[in-house]
Amino acid sequence: MDNKKNIEIKNFFIFNSSYGAKENEEYKKILYYYPFGESTEIQIKNIGLVEGIVQFTETFRPSSYVSSLHTNKLRQLYFQPELNFWIVMTLSVPLVTKIKDSVSSNEYMEEDIQDNVYEAILSQAYYMYRLFWGTLEQTLVTGNADILRNRLDTFFNAYLKTVKLSNADILNLYGGIQYLPLDRQTFLKVQCFVNLLESSYGCIEEITFLYNEHVIWSGIEPNDMKVMYQYLIGMLLPANIETELQGGSMPRNSPFATLKRGRFITGPTNLKQAKTVGTVPRVYLFSNDCFKEHHLAVYRCLSATVCIFIKGDTNLTLELFKELDELINPRLSCVVAEIAEYCSKQIMPSITSGDTIPKFIYFNKINLAYKSTIHLDNKQTENSTCSKDSLKIMADMKDQNEFLGRAGESIVKTKNDYWVVGKNSNFREFYIVLQTKNANLIKISEEVKKLCDNELKGIFFHPF
């Protein structure tokens, strides 16, 4: 019987290579180290090895610093987010143990770990930290190394538990955002609502408006939005929807009113009973190379989520939240109703068999928009409509994009006789999986052409 051991985090550490230069003070370099039980000696040794590798590779003047190290059993990934700060993640290579004639043999599935995918996960971890705590350097300037160690501990101990390794794929590479396209009228209503809020309160800097898991309006920079979106979709909203579902007894008492009534999900979540403003996270948005601190108040009503970025120096009071609630609630429920109505009209003709839906992923580098009919949800579960291998082939193709230049396409047929097609042009990427029986290259290219016409009307691809 075969036994498979999945990819796992073997260790994850952060250090500053300019610290602890003196002998016997190397431990000062360590800022964060997971797993916690590891002896300082081993921690120092592992950091020493990374420093050695960095130095060795620099000898040959690579175009960028070292990003990964492959051994038979492990994969180590490196990320230097700020000068002298290194974040290192070591993964165990998936292992298949085959037992044949009562002799077991290990086979390490090295190619199962795609560097580009896991590098994206590593840098994502840093950007998520930075969203809440600012740069590492900043903490050192305003505080000291011990404060930094504390913050890293608090953040990463929790964060590492949420990292999903085994189902990571090309979507991690994009860190894309799903948008909801609206008609002009409805979009204008959202815009009016956003403008009203912003102009009513000087302390409100930016607003982001989501419906379900789709962004309708975002005032913040795309790169910030990318991280923000991951935080909302991956952490904040799922946790909240769970509590909403658990509080199932509430609607019975006051059936409609409670349901329709919106509420803050960060800050005072129950305004009637609240005595303080509760916890409002601080976030750091980076634009034009400088960062600004904000309070992040998130308001949720029906399926809509409104993120309000309040100036960092604002004194948050319960009054402010009550006023906001008064202002937001009646207007937002109207806007949401209209969006819901619009969406209900747009529902695609129902599809009966899963096989007939074209399976594709689309990504636009300019606005980070993505669309996938391959992933059935946003949660990185096993839920996808095509094999893991075809997703891996897409990530392989993406790695080759540079070679194809600014515009190119590739069509490949796998050993299992399905086809994966990648197109890339004008900063847009489009990947399709086709499982047509007995197809040939000509048929496939025709099918892809049809698909582009149907699904991506008006999006410019080079007319190959």
Add this chain to the structure above:
Amino acid sequence: MASNIEVEPGATKESVLIPSECLENFDHMSSSLEEIKSENNSSVGSTYEESNFVNSNTDNFEDAIDKEENGSTPEYDLGNSTEWTSKNKHIFVLSSAGKPIYSRHGNEDKLAWLFGVMQALVSNIQSSDDTLKSIHAGDTLFVFMNKKPLILVAVSKTGECVNQLTLQLNYVFNQITSMLTLTRLNKIYEQRQNYDLRRLLAGGERLIDHLLDFSEKEPAFFLGAVQCLPLASSVRDSISSAIIGACHKIKNLVFAILLAKNRLITLVRMKKYYLHPSDLHLIFNLVQSSESLKYSQHHWTPFCLPRFDASGFLYAHVSYLADDCQACLLLLTVERDVCDVLSEAKQKIVEKLRRNNCLEPINESIATPEETAVNAGFAEIRHYLYKCKSTAQFYQPSLAPPYSKEKMRLIEIYKRSNQQLHNTARPLKLIFERSANEAIFSWDTTAFELYVVFEPLIDIACAIDFVTKLLNWVKKREDKLFHLNAPTF
């Protein structure tokens, strides 16, 4: 698509070469020498302790005084050596103990510290019962091969992948083995871990240097195949029979190989014994990198074929046919003292070839470049590679614009496609890729591999049509382009 093509150009029942998968594991080595000797009752004793052909001094293991123990070699200041750092591929060979053996660029002694670092990295990872394979840093890829008793390292900015660099390192290892035999190599380090192998390889750097250049620009290496000199099959057959006629009575002659211009003319082998393409590549390398062969009557040298038998030497009689025919004949035997017999046989072969008018066709083929794809009637095909898997032979047309001036870019395209088809975890059957520069069609079937580079705007249906026609074209000429008979002594 497979259904409308039934031809398998270049296929044959019995192959002159062992069919190879291009990136297969090289660890497997057969042991044939003992067998041949015992079967034929060879009078010669063990050849293992044979002295080395590149270094006629018999070595004394005791006298090794390490150069750096003398303490006067300054470190290379790489900060100022942009020339060194800007090389697009470095290859290093060191002993497991970290002793420098070979560096493609720069002086190993001055780089001793770097060899030390590489050894430290390898052994550090080894200490946790693991093996260092590669390091990735932007455009630079570091590949490590720990092949006891040596460590080989490639540092490349060429865009080649780990498997391809590993293949190249394997060739370097095999080249070293071919000069020493694996048995001897192991014995040396068993006896003295700190041994400075350069003393034994003196002069061998040239072969490694040449092998590296050679393997970078020749498709033969990543395809694991050889290209033949186009000759009418009747001519090729009569050349083979001339060789058989002159040699069949010579005991323990294992292979007779005739080659020219980096192409195989014929290969006659002892029954039961086959040559692996990678061994043949080393032979090509030996001939190519030894200009002096052209001016000497013959050359007699021990030569180990690592895939054939890594434990001992064969002896090669190497000579050019005649002043008026620049084809090179190699006669490989297990006997160490039959040089004269083989010289005599060679004379007979040349006489026979001359009498049968075989030298002119060879000369003519050497002088005539292959047709370009366009000249052969394939208007939108710029270049292609066709490899017949069962015979480990391939064919390519002459270079045409735009690649006549950028051959390396073409080779890179092929290497990339080859790697995509043979991806270890996710192999593919077929790829059609289009960039602004070209359209590339790659196809891996059970019988053959085909890589075609088209004009970038070609229509897919049109491309398929060309592919079908191309396969038929090759099929029609297979007698000429490939060595289809597998003659034996």
